[in-house]
Amino acid sequence: MTLVLRFARRYMVPFWHWYLAGIVFLVLTNWISVTIPLYVAEGIDAIAQGEAGRPVIVSSALWVAGLGVLVIGIRTASRLLFFTPGRLVEANVKHDLFVRILEHQPGFLSNWPTGDLISRVSSDVGMLRLLAGFTALGVFNTISALALTGSQMLRISPFLAGLAALPLLFSFLVIQVFMRELHRVTQELQQVAGELSDHALSSYQGIATIQTFGAEDAFEEAFEKHNQAYLLATLKRANLRTVFGPILTLGAAVNVFLLLRYGGPMAMNGELTVGELVAFVTLVAYLTGPLRGMSFIIALVKQSQASLERIDVVLYAEPDRPEGPSGEAPPTHPPAIEVHDLSFRYPDGDHDVLHGVSLSVPAGGTLGIVGPTGSGKTTLLRVLARLYNPPPGTVRVDGHDVRGFDLDAWRDAMTLVPQRAYLFSESVRSNILLGADDDAKLRRVLTLAALDVDVAALRDGVETQVGEAGVTLSGGQRQRTALARGLARGQVVLMLDDVLSAVDHRTEQQLVDALKSRSPRPTTVIVAHRVSALQHADVIAVMEGGRVVDSGTHAELVARPGLYREIWRRQTETGESEGVHG
């Protein structure tokens, strides 16, 4: 409940004037609705008086018709006044949640699959919209309807009113049990729905593999398992809904029985008029609506509890920023970087992937990193870029702990071109310049990344839309686009994670030369598999199993036995360092 209150305070209260106006219109709506049966009762009783009652009948008929027309406008307004803030709240939460996701460290978000995060922003926030619109309407509707209807019933006959309350109360209680069960089943349903969605997403992303292996049947079969689990959960929900759902209508019908059985004799005794008995039947029926609404609301509040939890754990978690609100400004010139005894494990990992790594690069120098797959090269770069924060004191930039920098400023200062090239569904230009407008720069980085010829061959040149995740470009083109994107940013630190393998040898050399001739020359970290890309580095670190097993210049490393010399020999013998790439 505290979650609901926190949500209401932050998101609903700002729209209080909408809700206030809504309540006024709602009370009016309900007041008119319970007044109409009274005029009808008056009319019915007048009928028994024959000719004499006719003026009364006409006037009550006019009242009923007039109020009926009036209530159309008022009811529409009352619903709009609640539903509109519901939609506005929905949009605001979506915005805040999305912005917050963009702020969180990948390490934090890796707690959930991407599809799960997406469904938090889409379906869970939809739940909150119901909470802010439908539920809010329901609460006030129930309160005012119960109060107004109840007082009318009490006015006609306290005894019958008390009698009518019993079945309604009983069915209302039964419904609470039902709602609790429904909540449980709904949670189960969400779980299996998530698994189903993950399976579908991964098979759409992996469609090339599925089709070339002719594995459609196997995937359909796997999908069908999730599908059946989902079906089972929905059937459980249907059972509950069917048996318990109409319980209130049943209660109201039982009430008519009670009214006939006990109210009928009262009418015969003249304790109430026939018109009043009929009005009572109408009022009892009118009560079931708000009561049903009430049980929906209780269910919604409970279900939204789950959604709120799923949203809040992302929305209210503070991004991991050890620098606090006022971080230091990172250097504006290429800095020296020193890594000292850095051990690191991923937040969800069970073992260290970096063990006591120590390295240093002079200001404006180049550090090369080489080593087999899984040796921790990519992790090291991620930690330097603070996608994951290093332990205190292990990474120093110009003598300052990198953890102390304002993260945004640090990201502005450095550029990491990741190994996996991820492109967005927008033009090549947008992918590279990210919204900036600088044609000269675009041409420069296209040439630098050896992408100019490729882009010229595309139908719309730089304006060509790249398919989702860059499907229409080849792997090499994608990586070079990502490289161009990285190069388009000014920076004092540049880190390339195995990006040079996307270009051929000549381009690689051009690029390395171009990077060297930049002024000021950024402090550069290059992860590469080709010795040729590293040989001019100021220092080369050889990594294996999360450790730096050797380091030195190219000349030093080839002069002594070890992994580096092994790689170098292999590449020299087979000509591997000179690939024909693409």
Added chain:
Amino acid sequence: MADETPSTTALLRRLLPYVRYDAPLYIVALLAAPIGTALVVVQPWLLKTAIDDHIQKNDAEGLITLAWAYLVAVVLGFVAEAVYNLALSYGAMRTISRVRRAVYRHTLTLARSYFDRVPTGRLLTRVTSDIEALGETLTAGAITIILDVLLVLGIIAAMLWLDPWLTAVMLVLSPVLAVVVDGIRRVLRKLYQEVRTSLASLNAYMAERITGLGVVQLYRDEARVTAAFDERLAIFRDATIKTNFWDALLFAIVDGLSSICMALMLWYGSGGLFGEAVTAGLLAAFIEYVGRLFQPIREFSQKLAVIQRAAAALEKIFGLLDEDEHIAWGDATLADDVESLVVDDLSFAYGDGPDVLQGVSLTLRPGQVVALVGRTGSGKSTLGKLLQRSYQGYRGSIRLNGVELRDLRPETLHRFVGVVQQDVQLFPGSVRFNLTLGADIPDAVLEESLDLCRATDSVIRLGGLDGRIRHEGANVSVGEGQLLSFARTLAARTPIVVLDEATASVDSLTEARIQAATDAILARRTVLVIAHRLSTIMDADEILVLDAGRVIERGTHADLVLAGGPYAALFESQFHDHESA
């Protein structure tokens, strides 16, 4: 109503083939429905009888009997309705799950060009939220619509029987109601379509950004991304607010009309209309009837709105099912042994783009290794994709054992040609499933393949063949993924392998392991290598150098080096580079 959008009924009719299998459930529902309706319709009549024949006549005993009869009608009516609802929702849910399966199945068969165009986020929406909307509709909202129709008809019949004139007065309003409801319904339908489209666009954008979050953060693209997100969000929000207005209006109009009906009844009852007075019991019964008439009609409009939503979803679902961007396969099968794979004068363009392959010819015989080299964009990967028939519409011919590729059955081609993808694609599930992709391959073969690819250690780390690979291969490194992908292709034991090298992300040592494994296999397999590294192909039987879609040079490594052409230049420069290195 615009002609280009299919009507709701047409859409629902298309649902019939999926509904058929659950006929017994629907029949039970249809049997229970009239019983339930009759028991509900009789209730106001009992009320009338109680008032006119017993209360007004002071017959206490008869009244009590009648009250009990009323209770019996209520309870039995409840049971019949429960049976109806249960049978119908079971039927509906089963139908929905069948639709979901069909949509998923159909999507898997679509051509790759379709996936190049359509974001996977949108496809996911079809198979999840759109079908869910349909399910929600059928179970929670619209399921009782048949019952509603029956109830309305039953009530009208009962009213006509009790007092045809009074009924006629009531029904005067129905055309008004029909016009209003239908008009608003049309507006709503268009709006729901707008809501769904804007939501899909919003979700697709968000999904892509969250997937590529690292890029957004590293390049400080948050402001631009947020602005673009907000723009889509505003379109969605405004569409939903418009929808709310018409929803609310529809709800209120139907509600207000019931009061106008009551006023008409009173006027008629006074004899003011036709000079004919009625009894209090009859009026009470009519008020009950009209109340019950308006409840389903009011809910009817809500349910119609929900059906609109479902129709919008259905439209998209069927739109996807109608998508026939398929690869056209033939019917031919082949005997077991590979004799030859002959590519002759092959040209190809993606869509209406420029040719990316022009007049390429090559022959691959059993046990041979043919290599394609060339810069990015030279078309070598495209040739590999054509051999898998990922794209169709090539000109010239590709013949396997003399049979044109497009005439083959897909399973025949898959049995003959295996592929190592350039992009590693792993799936959430066991390691075994990721290797076999559902094919019946003994563990021994898998283990042998893993050994050959030096991937055994990685698999042990993951917990053996039964170990889990997480969504998006989150617990597997890029290099490991490639080793597994290689093992997957080896385990399929196809006589021909198309190896689209993905060396970019694997370090030399891992590459060396794969190379060693490849070498062992090359002796027994027939391989087309789309090479990124010359070391892979020095022993190839033939090397084709591609440039801008044309073969500019071909021969063995030795021939080409001797010939002194582009390949030799490449090799020379490489040799020279290493001298200097």
